[in-house]
Amino acid sequence: MVNIVLVSHADVGAALVRAAEMIAGPAEGVYAVSLLPEDSPESFGEKLDGVLAHIEGQETLILIDLFGGTPYNVAARQVLKETVECVTGVNLPMVLELLMSRDDATASELAASIATAGKESVRNLGPLLGR
Amino acid sequence: MDDVVGADPFMQEVLGLAAPPGLTVDVYTVDDALQVLSNTPSRSTTMVLMKTPQTARRLYDGGLHYNALNIGGIGNAPGRKNIFKNISASREEIDILTDLMAKGVEITLLTVPGEKSKAFSDLAGKV
Numbered sequence: 001m002v003n004i005v006l007v008s009h010a011d012v013g014a015a016l017v018r019a020a021e022m023i024a025g026p027a028e029g030v031y032a033v034s035l036l037p038e039d040s041p042e043s044f045g046e047k048l049d050g051v052l053a054h055i056e057g058q059e060t061l062i063l064i065d066l067f068g069g070t071p072y073n074v075a076a077r078q079v080l081k082e083t084v085e086c087v088t089g090v091n092l093p094m095v096l097e098l099l100m101s102r103d104d105a106t107a108s109e110l111a112a113s114i115a116t117a118g119k120e121s122v123r124n125l126g127p128l129l130g131r
Numbered sequence: 132m133d134d135v136v137g138a139d140p141f142m143q144e145v146l147g148l149a150a151p152p153g154l155t156v157d158v159y160t161v162d163d164a165l166q167v168l169s170n171t172p173s174r175s176t177t178m179v180l181m182k183t184p185q186t187a188r189r190l191y192d193g194g195l196h197y198n199a200l201n202i203g204g205i206g207n208a209p210g211r212k213n214i215f216k217n218i219s220a221s222r223e224e225i226d227i228l229t230d231l232m233a234k235g236v237e238i239t240l241l242t243v244p245g246e247k248s249k250a251f252s253d254l255a256g257k258v
Binding site: 037038039040041042043067068069072074077080083 | 141142145146148149150205207208216217245
């Protein structure tokens with residue numbers, strides 16, 4: 001099963017995991033690393049390394065909150081590893097999709113599918129409902 | 132400008148990729164940046180990003196006498212103390228900023244867009 005690591009400003013990542021678990025049930029192999037106001041890029045990097053050390057060499061999908069910013073700057077390098085994929089712009093539908101489909105898929109397959117799921121989840125309701 | 136990222140092509144790609152559309156990102160080591168900026172006739176639309184006051188001093192001492200410097204966030208670390216919001220600085224860094232201020236650089240502290248910026252001159256002597 002592919003590991004999931006969320007990296008974010010403040011506790012967005014941890015909150016997304018809690019929210020997804022409310023819907024999909026308790027999940028294993030899911031980690032969240034928060035960039036706090038007192039963190040430097042270096043201390044955030046150490047926190048991320050600490051989590052990744054547990055799952056070294058395993059298939060891992062890193063979900064990054066923003067395309068740009070410290071979590072992105074620090075985490076993007078991990079994509080150089082053969083077993084790691086990184087996707088930016090994480091939202092709740094993406095995390096949910098992952099929790100429900102990661103049993104027999106590779107990190108690379110999941111990365112492609114949730115990038116699409118994430119985009120399709122964004123809708124402007126006014127025009128859609130004819131208002 | 133940063134000596135580590137300036138020598139790291141992969142990281143330069145990572146930073147350039149996430150730049151807003153229409154914006155070009157160039158990454159240089161401090162020495163190269165100094166060279167490039169000194170030889171660029173119009174710098175009016177160039178924003179220079181640096182990680183530490185030490186780099187800001189190298190830029191100034193290298194002959195690029197900028198008028199204003201904003202401190203946008205310096206993480207806490209051993210040897211640094213918090214001086215304003217999420218900005219921390221070591222004694223050495225505070226001394227560098229105080230020195231740049233004495234040379235006429237207007238130094239502000241602004242960590243989040245839209246907030247009211249703080250003048251470093253209000254803190255100098257107290258930190």
